[in-house]
Structures are given as C-alpha cells and as structure tokens.
Amino acid sequence: MLLLDLPADLQERVAARATRLGITPAAFWLGALTVHLARLRERNKFVLAVPVDTRMHAGALDAIGYFGLPIPFAAQVEPGDAAVDVLHRTDGRLGAVLERGVTFFDAMPALVAEGLYRKDAPLVELYFNYMPPQAGSAPGLEILPAGTGWSDLDLMVTVMPGLGKLGLDHSLDVLDEASCSALGRDYLALVAELADDPTVPAVSVVDAAPPVQDGARPAAQVAVAATFALGNLPAMLSVALEDAGVEGGPFEVAEAPYHQVLASLHDPGSVLADPSTAAGLVLLRAGDLTRFAPEDDGPEGGGLLAELAEEYPAALLALAGRGKAPLVVAFLPERAGDERARRWEESVTERLRDKPGIAVLPSDRWAGDCPADEMFDEHTDTMAHLPFREEFQAVVALTLADVVRNLRRRPPKVIVVDGDHTLWSGVAGEIGPEAVDLTGPRALLARRLLEWRAAGVLLALVSNNDEATVHAVLDRPDSPLHREHFAAISAAWEPKWTRILRIAEELGLGLDSFLFLDDNPVEIAAVRAELPEVLSLTCPEAGGLDAFVHRLWPAVPRAATAEDASRAEFYRQEKVRDEAREGTSFAEFLENLRLELDIEPVSAETAERTVQLSRRTNQFNLRPVPLDPDRLEQLTRDGGEVWTATARDRFGAYGQIGVLAVRPDGDALEVVAWMMSCRVLGRGVEDRLLQWLADRAEALGRTTVRLIAENTPRNIPARRLVSRLGGGDVGAPRLETAVAPARLREFRSWDPGTNSAAEDSNA
Numbered sequence: 001m002l003l004l005d006l007p008a009d010l011q012e013r014v015a016a017r018a019t020r021l022g023i024t025p026a027a028f029w030l031g032a033l034t035v036h037l038a039r040l041r042e043r044n045k046f047v048l049a050v051p052v053d054t055r056m057h058a059g060a061l062d063a064i065g066y067f068g069l070p071i072p073f074a075a076q077v078e079p080g081d082a083a084v085d086v087l088h089r090t091d092g093r094l095g096a097v098l099e100r101g102v103t104f105f106d107a108m109p110a111l112v113a114e115g116l117y118r119k120d121a122p123l124v125e126l127y128f129n130y131m132p133p134q135a136g137s138a139p140g141l142e143i144l145p146a147g148t149g150w151s152d153l154d155l156m157v158t159v160m161p162g163l164g165k166l167g168l169d170h171s172l173d174v175l176d177e178a179s180c181s182a183l184g185r186d187y188l189a190l191v192a193e194l195a196d197d198p199t200v201p202a203v204s205v206v207d208a209a210p211p212v213q214d215g216a217r218p219a220a221q222v223a224v225a226a227t228f229a230l231g232n233l234p235a236m237l238s239v240a241l242e243d244a245g246v247e248g249g250p251f252e253v254a255e256a257p258y259h260q261v262l263a264s265l266h267d268p269g270s271v272l273a274d275p276s277t278a279a280g281l282v283l284l285r286a287g288d289l290t291r292f293a294p295e296d297d298g299p300e301g302g303g304l305l306a307e308l309a310e311e312y313p314a315a316l317l318a319l320a321g322r323g324k325a326p327l328v329v330a331f332l333p334e335r336a337g338d339e340r341a342r343r344w345e346e347s348v349t350e351r352l353r354d355k356p357g358i359a360v361l362p363s364d365r366w367a368g369d370c371p372a373d374e375m376f377d378e379h380t381d382t383m384a385h386l387p388f389r390e391e392f393q394a395v396v397a398l399t400l401a402d403v404v405r406n407l408r409r410r411p412p413k414v415i416v417v418d419g420d421h422t423l424w425s426g427v428a429g430e431i432g433p434e435a436v437d438l439t440g441p442r443a444l445l446a447r448r449l450l451e452w453r454a455a456g457v458l459l460a461l462v463s464n465n466d467e468a469t470v471h472a473v474l475d476r477p478d479s480p481l482h483r484e485h486f487a488a489i490s491a492a493w494e495p496k497w498t499r500i501l502r503i504a505e506e507l508g509l510g511l512d513s514f515l516f517l518d519d520n521p522v523e524i525a526a527v528r529a530e531l532p533e534v535l536s537l538t539c540p541e542a543g544g545l546d547a548f549v550h551r552l553w554p555a556v557p558r559a560a561t562a563e564d565a566s567r568a569e570f571y572r573q574e575k576v577r578d579e580a581r582e583g584t585s586f587a588e589f590l591e592n593l594r595l596e597l598d599i600e601p602v603s604a605e606t607a608e609r610t611v612q613l614s615r616r617t618n619q620f621n622l623r624p625v626p627l628d629p630d631r632l633e634q635l636t637r638d639g640g641e642v643w644t645a646t647a648r649d650r651f652g653a654y655g656q657i658g659v660l661a662v663r664p665d666g667d668a669l670e671v672v673a674w675m676m677s678c679r680v681l682g683r684g685v686e687d688r689l690l691q692w693l694a695d696r697a698e699a700l701g702r703t704t705v706r707l708i709a710e711n712t713p714r715n716i717p718a719r720r721l722v723s724r725l726g727g728g729d730v731g732a733p734r735l736e737t738a739v740a741p742a743r744l745r746e747f748r749s750w751d752p753g754t755n756s757a758a759e760d761s762n763a
Contacts, residue, residue: 002168002177003143004184011133011161013195021084021198026130027091029159030073032191033128035086035202038077040183044203048073049127049153050097070127071097077202084198127156134162143167155180157187220248222404223271224281225256225264227288228332229386233393237281240401247408248278259288259385262308265315273323279404280327282316283396284348285363286341287334291385305344313351320357326407326555328400331363335376335387356451359403359554369395403554411557412457412535413513414487415449416500419463419470421519422539423481429465433472438479441545446480448553455557458487458507462499462516467491496523497530508678510618510714593649597688602632602642602659609656610644613675618714620676620686622707622722627659627673635661640672645689647680654680658689662696668706668738669697674718686721686749694741704738711735721749 011025018028030050038044049070074093077086143163154174158167166188170180193200222241224234234253241251254271256264261282264270272280289308320327329352331345345363352358366375370392380386388396420427423446425437438446453459459481463470470491474483483489487507490499496518504511511533518524519539527536540548602610607629614627625631632642645658657680661673671693676685693705709715709722711733719730725747727735739747 002170002180002184004166004168004181004188006161006164006166007188007192010188010192010195011164014191017195017198021087023087023091024094025161026159027094028087028194029130029191030075030094030128031083031087031090032194033157033187034075034077034090035083035194036187036190037075037126038203042203044077044079046075047125048075050094051127051129073097073128081202082199083194083202086202087194087198125154127153129156129158131158131160131162220250220278221252221254221271221274221276222279222281223254223256223274223277224283225261225270225272226283227259227261227285228283229258229384230255231380231386231388231393232390233388233397236394236397237400240397241404244401244405246278246401246405247410251278262311262315265312265319268322272319272327277323277325279325279407280319281400281404282327282329283332284312284329284345285332285334285387286344287336288385305340309344309347310351313348316352316358317355320355324357326357326359326404328359328361328403328407328554330361330396330400332388332396333363333366333372333375335378335381354451354556356455356556358556359407361399361403366392366395366399369399402551406552406554411452411455412515413509414458414460414503414507414515415452416460416462416503416514416516416534417445417449418496418518418520418523418539419461419465419473419491421541422517423461424473425542428469428473433469433476436473437542438473438476441542441549443480444546445539445549448549448556450480450485451556452553453485457557458509459485460488460490460500460503461486462490462496462503464493464496465491495526495530497527500527500531500534508681593651593683595647595649595683595685595688597685597692598646599643599660599689599692600646602644606644606656607632610642610659613656613659613677614673617675617677618712619678619716620674620681620718620721621712621715622671622674622709622718624710624712624715625673627661627675635663635672639663645676645685647683647685649683657685660689660693662693664700664702665706667702668704669693669700669702670706671708674707678717681717684749687747690744690747694744697741704740705744706736706738709735724749 014028015025018025021028023031030048034048037046050073051070076089141163143160143165153169154171156167156169158169160167166184168180168184175183222237224230224237226233234255238251238253241249241253254274254277256271261284264272265282267273271277272282286305290304316327316329329348331349334341349360349362352360374389375392376387377389417423420429420436424442426435428436449459461470461474467489470489471483473479474481474486474489488503490503492499496516500514500516501511504514511531514531514534516524516527516534516536517539518527518536519541521538524536524538527534537552539545600606610632611626611628614621614625618624627642635642640661640663643660643662644656645660647654647657654677658676659673660671663670663672674689676689690705697703697705707722707725707727709719709727711719711731716730719727719735722728722735722737723730725737725739725743727737729735
C-alpha cells in the first residue's frame, strides 16, 4: 500500500468548494477521480465501486482491518462537460447508491442499462473509499502501509482527510509503485485545481470533429425501449442494421432508460419521440411488468396487467400519431410463460391490429429461430434482469434489423400483382371466376394492397387470362378488390414484362418505382431479365403467404403527405383529362382545363412534401439536390427564398406539384432549385412558373432570371426547357442561360400550331 500526504489545507479548500456547490466532500473527491481517469484512459464511461454499510461485520470482534460491501457505481463524463458538471452528476448518483437498503443486485440493472456489463470481464477494477475527517482524528493514530501485494482489484483509492493521507492499494500485477505514485500525485494536483476553479473542461478536446453548422440535425438513430435489461443487444443491433443496409443509415442505437418503457412512450423528450429517430423498437414481456408489482396487487400482478393492457396500446397509438417514425412492438419470450401473460399479449395486440405505422411481432414467432433451452440465462436474469443469452440476443437483433429494413424501404409507386394463385387461389380460366378462393391469406394480401392504395400507391393487375374472366372475379361481391381499385388492368397472353412496360409508359412513372408480385418463378425471372429496375418477388403458396406479407410489409402503411393519399384519385381524374384532350388542339385543351396555380412561401405544412419532391422528382429537376430541412434553412439564411406551387383544374386537384428556390445574385435572380412533379408536365405549368419568375425578378429589382440545369440521366424535360431558352445543347454536362423577364412571359414550351404537346413540349 502506498501512502501520499495530503497537501496542507487541501481538505479545507475541498470542503469549502463542496459547500458552495451544494455537494458532499466525498462526491467532490470521487468526481475529481472520475475526471482524472477519463483524461488518462480517454473513456467517458466506466465502473468504479464505493462501499456501503460496513456494519454487517460488527459481530467479527477479533477482526482488524477495513470491511466494506462494494457497490458498482457508473462514472460518466459527457462530451462538453465542465468539471463542475461531473461533480454534480457524481453527487446525485452517489446519493442514490448510498441509499439505505441498496445492494449489489440493485445496482446491476443500472450498469447493464448503461452498457457497462461485459460477460466474463471483471465488473469492478477500481474501488474508491472516503473516510470522513472524524475517522482517524484521535491524537496519536497513524496508519501502517501493510498489504499483500495481491488483490482482486487493480487499485483501491482511500481518501483519509482525518489522517492527512491518500492511500493507494494497488495490485503489483497491474501497477508498479512508481506508476501508482505518479497517478496519486496527479490526482491530488487535479483536486487542488478543481477546488480553485471547477469550471474548467472535464476533458480536453482531442482530434475534434469539424464544427457543426447552425441548424444541423443529429445523426439518424433507432430507439430501443425494453421492459428488461438489454445487455449487448443495442451493439448487436447497430451491426445488424449496418449489415442489412437499412435505408437512411448508418444509424446510432439509442436506449431508453431501463424498465421505463411506458414513461418513454409518454415523454415528448424521450429517444422514442426524438425527431432524429428513424424507427422505434418497443420490446415487451408481461412477466417483467409484474416483476416489481406490489404484493397486494392480486395473484402475480394481475390487477396491474389489466391496467397496462389499456395503457400500453393507448401510449403506443398516441406516439405513432404524434410522430412519423414507424414503431415495432415485439413481444419477447418468457421462460415460464403462462395463460395470464398470453392473454395480456393478445389484448395489446388486438388494440394495435392494423394500425398504420405499427408493426407487431408475436412472442411465438421466435420459437423457430432458437431452441428454448438456448434462449434464456437464468443467472444474468437473477443478477441483472438480463434474461437472454447472447446467442438469442443476436437472433433478436437480426430479426429487428430485417423488420426495420422493410419498414424503411422506399415505398413503391406502383404494385403490379398477378391474378391466378396470387390474388386468388385457383386458375380462373379453368375452374371459373366464381370458384376461385378469395379468402384466408388471399384476403390478407388484398387488404394490404388496399392499404397501400389508401397510402398513395397505384395498383395494377397483370394476368394471363381473358379480360372477361378477370372482370368477373373482380366484380364478385366478396372480392376485397374491384376494378375501380386498379389504375391499370391487363388481361392478355403476351409476356408480362411488355405489359408492365406499357403500364409504366401510360402512367408516366419510372420502372424503378414498380413492385411486381407473381407466384410463377418463370414470370418473375422474365421480368427480372427484361426489366431489372422492377423489384420482382415470387409469392409463395397460400400456406406461406401470411408470413410473406408480414415480412414484406410489417406494418400497415400510411401516406407521408396529402398528395400521396390522393394519388390514386388523381390517376382516375387523369383518365378523364385524356378523354377530354382527344380531338382538340393543345391550346384548346389548356384553355378548357382552367388550370389554376397557387404559389406560396414554403411553410411547416408544406415542408415535408417539399422534401419529398426534391428526393423523388427525376424528370423535371434542374439541379437535383435534396432540399432537407437543413438545406431549406440555409437557403433562407443566405438570402434566398423557397416557394411551393399547388395546382388544380376543372377535373380536380393535383396538390403540391412544384418547388422553386431562388436567390438574388447581382442583377440576376438565380433559380437555385426547380423541381416539378411529372404529373403536370404537358399542362403548361412550366410556362406559368416562368411568368411567375419574371414577376418575382422584377419585384426584387433584378433584370434577368438565371436558369442552370445539371445533366442527369433522367432530367431531359428540365434540360430541354433550359436549352430552348438559350442554355445550350440538351446533352451538355451543364446548361446555363440568363433570360430577361419580358422573354419569359412570351415563351411557350409547346408549339401552338400542333394538336399535341408531345412533339415539342417537355412532356
């Protein structure tokens, strides 16, 4: 044991500073040790141990020495902390640890929740003890530096202000005397420094990352809340999400406080409600909820479970309604499942069934992934409420990552589905339209397709059948899907890939936004070969269709914007527009449309659709760049303006169809971004927006409007417009032109002498 003298008056200075900070001297010394170790080891989180209640050895009358019960203590230094922040945090945590009755087993779950539990690793390597000044203050006492040279601990630090000593009892296998002495002297120097000025930074900033721009958002994260300790599951989940290539990643995994699921669902400041959360994972077990139930709550917490069967669904639905991130509610298995737990799960599941944005994984779905005797760890469950072995934690992480990947996958714009043995069981042409089976798993698929349609996805049916046969099936009263639900129906015998290509051309949508479902692997292979942009999936037989649908679409979809929700209705209106267009000149068609545009500054209500347009618009997009919230804010700070365009005509509303971002630059008004939905191409909207740009330039005192188009594989309509305004060849890498307002007002993107805009316009 190494003894160092405390500098004169150091304890008095510490006590005075601790009083001014409203903390105890013990917390000051322990907080200073936390800062010292964080600087030495460059770690912001680690475990120390502090002694609690040594009176349990009072009966050992012949024993001489120090007897203390070590309680693990989570030491922490946050980035950006001043030393005073660490001192206050230490005081708060130390007070909780030293509460009467706190035991080793009480502290363990907190460490697991902090990610400080490591299997087969020493839990505590450093022990801190503070002896009050009155201990050892009797005259004539001295301490003898006796020790064995061996210890279960790497180091024990004892502050003895009554004796004026700092004791360092170290393991010779880990520390030599010189290193231990240097550590102690540096520790005392830091204590003296903090006694004078505790506002110094807790740790130095080394290799600092570039400063974050104002308004920058935190990295995307996946939030996890569980009724049990998570152990290494968050770390495994982080790796699994990266390996799965989840859209929008990489993701950090943020944990809600241990066993505080319901509070986290309600708390608007929790990780589940954080704006950067891309998906929330809620892991539940009924037995965990009654683990700490009061004894008078009925048989095994039955009264509590009855209440929580209503509170949990209500909180989950409220969170799903407030935010836009999908939620995954996973019921995890229990070692001793009982009827009461099963009923609770069924009750919660029923209340969440078919609710948009919420995926539910039942507890029985895990049985096929891992044998029951390999799931549970009774020892860690008893010690730390950590019920699962690492092997099963890995299974859970991989499953959750797969669910999040499917939830986060960019939704299709069109789902093309086969008829025989896909939308219905049986071959309609052989057994008759009235004999095919539309029930069971087929009805599940049909319902999910209807849900996608309500969320803005177009449906198309491509079947090797006669048209009359297909219509007869869809016209059945018991059919969930009818003819009017489909934007296109193709019943014929030519290759399906040619018909899908024709549907894409008719709808004016890219093949990379199509999903094709068919039970025939030959058909799937043909579409994959001829149309590789289409996501083509083989539907299983009826027995496997339920699992297939729930894996492909874990949750009922919900429309991201009002425009998404009305997309199917728009395409119905579009058919009426096409009929009105036949037999008239294009000028007459435009006049009869009675098109109206509303151009307004971007607002909170239109910001999400603005971001969506910037990400999804490929054809009419001058300078493709995602207009995420940070970019929108930056444009405004730089003196720019962001405007949205909403259109309607006599047949119906188009919704928000365009975004214009402009910025004054000298005598010119530069168009920084111009995105426009393909649904309004060939309607004269381009000309109307050019006229608006002319008006805006004059209102801001600019003499020209500068238009720049970058060359991308699919923005030919945008490049063609800039080219016709004098911007150069359509195929050039970059087109640029500056046009006077008067010229913009006169310009027409179509030839007035033709009967169709398709020859010369940007359609």
